[in-house]
Amino acid sequence: MGILAIVLAIGFSAFTSTGSKSHDTKKFNVKYFRIINHDYLEGQAVLKADAEYLSDTDPGSSGCSGSNKQCISTFDASTQVDSNNELMGTSQVPTSYPYKKS
16 A cells, blocks of 8 residues: 555656746746946845846846856846836845846
């Protein structure tokens, strides 16, 4: 009985969803922003005034080199960005950090 339960559990697990990753930009609609004026570390909220909208698609790493500060970050288009392509509220924490600077 125990072995049958294990075999069935393994078989059923092949058909279950693994869920979505919260920082996977392909799972939801994101917008790319260049982070200006301040040196924000990964995980820090970015002030609206320091986030300059770039595009809805990956703009590439132009002007970014390094590894520890935000340079181009993404924000969720439906919950963090308004219709004028500005961050909602006074600040937001990015959904991902595709390009960084030193």
